[in-house]
Amino acid sequence: MFHHGVRSHTDLSAAIYLYRPGDGGLDRVAILLANHMARRGMAVELWMAHLDGVSAHLIDPRVPVRRVAALGGNRRMSMIGQFPALAAMVRRHRPDILYSAGNQSNMLVALACVGTATRSVARISNPILRPGMGDLASWTRLKRFRAINRISDLTIVMGEYDRALLSRSGAVRLLPRPTVTPVMERVRRQRRPRDADAPVQMLMVGRLVEQKDHATALEALARLSHVDWRLTIAGDGPLRAALAAQANALGIADRVILAGYVADPERLAELMGQADLLLQPSRWEGLCATLIEALACGAGVVATDSTPNIRPVLAAAGQHPPVPIGDSAALARAIERTLASPAPVPLMEAAIRDHGAARALDAYVAAFAELIPSPTPVMLPSPALP
Known part of the structure; x- marks a missing residue:
């Protein structure tokens, strides 16, 4: 009491x-x-x-x-x-x-x-x-x-x-x-330069539900068959079977890992530290915690325009402007452009310092x-x- x-x-x-x-x-x-x-x-x-x-x-x-x-x-x-x-x-x-x-x-x-x-x-x-x-x-x-x-x-x-x-x-x-924990800051400091010959590591984090719109991201990645990429989806939910079937139908199932819900914050930070790019294709969000977390771990971000609240964060971090919701072609173009010209990690770090x-x-x-x-x-x- x-x-x-x-x-x-x-x-x-x-x-x-x-x-x-x-x-x-x-x-x-x-x-x-x-x-x-x-x-x-x-x-x-x-x-x-x-x-x-x-x-x-x-x-x-x-x-x-x-x-x-x-x-x-x-x-x-x-x-x-x-x-x-x-x-x-x-x-x-x-x-x-x-x-x-x-x-x-x-x-x-x-x-x-x-x-x-x-x-x-x-x-x-x-x-x-x-x-x-x-x-x-x-x-x-x-x-x-x-x-x-x-x-x-x-x-x-x-x-x-x-x-x-x-x-x-x-x-x-x-x-x-x-949002930004000491574990994320440590992961960013330990981040290694990307190996140009290694596959591009993509990551999505969030419940497998309609709001997060993983389906549009899978369609976007299927358009990038000329890019050697791998995708890890950290999350669980009612659309898991549907997303697995979609990846199979698009011919990209061998590049997609459905990792399930990651309960350990350190493990999730490690995944972000290993990722080149976080994809945030949501239909709506309040601010997108995972977006801030990924930037804190040194990963680039490509996101949809799910809320006006993320626009200043993406701009300050030197990321691609948010793309229209549900537009897989625009999302694919943004992914290519971001991979071609990644933002400096110190710029991303400064953008999320207050978090x-x-x-x-x-x-x-x-x-x-x-x-x-x-x-x-x-x-x-x-x-x-x-």
Whole structure:
């Protein structure tokens, strides 16, 4: 249980709500934040609906974990049903901050804090407006996000585009994504010059689902039969069999390795350190953690225009501009051009410096602290005076 008293802003208490420790970027950020605060000696807990998941092993043993009672059914309905339990936990444990790991839980977290001294912090983990959305769908989605922002004490966004969309509906902070770890920095330093006679090593990282659009990347690579390339796909999901069948139909199955989900962060960093190029063909993204991670490990990146938030990062890192979503021909051309003129590694390093995990997580904690009123000093009478 959290205890309050006179304290400095560095020892605030926080509960981090995460539905399940899964394989997504928002899950890793939530766990990184909890671990970081615990290592700084702060009072922090993880509150989760489900304690099992592929990234559960990443939780620092110093972080207490509490289960939020959840009903059955799909994720969205389960979250709605959690409101009474989460609201009761806020009132019982009274954390200074209740942080939402991502889009789906932002409303739940904000409502659970209403009427309490606990400050709710939302985080935009996927784009507010997705590329290709119709006018009505965009209007409806934007209204919903702005309504959530109004009842949240703070919303953290990962790009200027999202900040502009929410700027008139409540408190918004643009903070770097806590992504680049010391392991990635070590991998970059140990990177060897590319062997011109070796096959070009391509990498894709992400769940095998429609959003990540691995299919377009396979079509693009099939157009590059004159290039000696190999592709590793790190990730798992419902489209695994379909992607394997597609690679076989395109005649490139012998060049593609479906490596499955890589749970070990060090192993994933090693894969990025061995890659010449990361392919990020997503249909929509919030910022693309894997894009930043790959640049941190010294790999080039070719990405689709899945969010305006990635454009400044790619430009600063000297990468090819993002290509249209679902355009395999444009993706193939971008791959060829990037291989022909790779950006210098120091340029890539400079572009992602602000995304260093410790530095970015400290910015999160500082933003939390600004929400908590400083204790009011009490004037005590001097014992020397009557």
